[in-house]
Amino acid sequence: MSAAVPEGRKMLRLEIRNxxxxxEKKPEWIKTKARFGPEYRELQTLVKTQDLHTVCQEAGCPNIFECWEDREATFLIGGSQCTRRCDFCQIDTGKPADYDRDEPRRVAESVVSMNLRYATVTGVARDDLPDEGAWLHAETVRQIHALNPGTGVEILATDFSGNPSLLAEVFSSRPEVFAHNVETVPRIFKRIRPAFRYxxxxxxxxxxxxxxLITKSNLILGMGETREEISQALQDLHDAGCDIITVTQYLRPSPRHLPVASWVKPEEFLEIKEEAEEIGFLGVLAxxxxxxxxxxxxxxxxxxQRKGWDVPPALSGLALASLAEAAASQNGFAQAV
Incomplete structure (x- = not known):
């Protein structure tokens, strides 16, 4: 695996040390198995023939087979270079891309072409922009909703420096879910995510x-946290108003990224899932x-449904899909429990 850095910058001292x-050699329980269903095959053909771009492909996500079979995909906006650097993240730090105000329309048209039922949109941090990319996030949600009234949209956003007016711009676009990932625990947060604050x-x-809004966050395990710290982070997130939590294993993208500190066993993920549900999260995958x-x-x-809120008729198909399928796949693709 290459330790190459983006053109125009040298390796940081931290990257050299990493x-x-x-x-690390992955344990035997971390494995995926490709299952090519009809929906996946159709999307694969569409993406190739129409030159569409998704994070699912470009990040080599192991769950692409399942998500595409469900007509779900993830798009990256704001360019491929981030103005911040997190020690676990595959997205590189470098010179930001030119601001592309037409990007929301193109993403929305890709959602149309792929006939998606649910689209996740994530963006790089753009601290170089006066609004840190808030308009771009909001407009992408608006464009997807306008062109795809039967498609749900989840926005996975940066913190916009905690600025209420910038966040309000994104909230006003009314995504089905607003996600902001905390990723790790307070003790090691600053070392791993120096531009963010827990x-x-x-x-x-x-x-x-x-x-x-329905709210969501994520925790990555195996970066040096303790079991007690995981429990506290889950409680902190729930107390803050987080509805949905996903919990995953850290997999090192390249030699210049943070080394893996530990491998969390499947039975430990099951314990964490049960704990999160007991705390009161409405949706949990681990x-x-x-x-x-x-x-x-x-x-x-x-x-x-658990909040007692109505699912819009256009999105009722998502409500009918059983999450039991995800749990049943614990020995397959995502090993979700």
């Missing part, structure tokens, strides 16, 4: 809850290969 540790991330989730957008539409529909 690269001194060889890439308490600020919790406050972002609280602001989304107060805007009456497993070695779960990603934050995995089975996103089903988790949203489940959370709506």
């Amino acid at each position: 690269a001194e540790t060889p890439i 308490e600020r991330s919790l406050d972002v989730i609280t602001q989304a809850r107060d805007a009456r 497993g070695p290969l779960v990603r934050s957008s995995y089975r996103a539409g089903r988790l949203w529909a489940q959370s709506m």
Whole structure:
């Protein structure tokens, strides 16, 4: 696996230090099995013939087979270079792309072409822009809803520096889910996510809850946290107003990224899932290969029902899909429990 850095910058001292540790051998329980269903095959053909781009492909997500079979996909907006650097993240830090105001329309048209039932949109941090990319996020949601009235939209956003007016811009687009990933526990947060703040991330989730949005976050395990710290982070997130939580294993993208500190066993993920449900989360998925957008539409529909909120008729198909399928796949794709 290459330790190459983006053109125009040298490896950081932290990256050089990380690269001194060889890439770890994955345990036997971390494995995927490709299952090519009819919906997946159709989407694969569409993406190739129409030159569409999804995070699912470009990040090599292990769950692409299941998500595409459900007509769900994830798109990255704002360019491929982030203005912040997290030590676990595959997206690189570098010179940001030019601001492309036509990107929301193109993403929405891709959703039309792929006939998606649920689309997740995530964006790089754009601290170089006065609004940190808030309009771009909001407009992408608006365009997808306008062109695809039967498609749910989940926005996985940066913290916009906790600025209430910027967050309000995104909230006003009314995504089905507003997600902001905390990713790790307070003790190691600053080392791993130096441009973010743990308490600020919790406050972002609280602001989304107060805007009456379904809220979501993610925890990545295996970066040096303790079991007790995981429990506290789950409680912190729930107290902040988080409705949905996904929990996953850290997999090192390259030698210059943070070395893996531990491998969490499937039975431990099951314990964490049960604990999260006892705490009161409305939707929980946990497993070695779960990603934050995995089975996103089903988790949203489940959370709506558990809140007692009506699922719009155009999205009723998501409510009918059983999350039991995700749980049943624990020995297959995402090993979700």
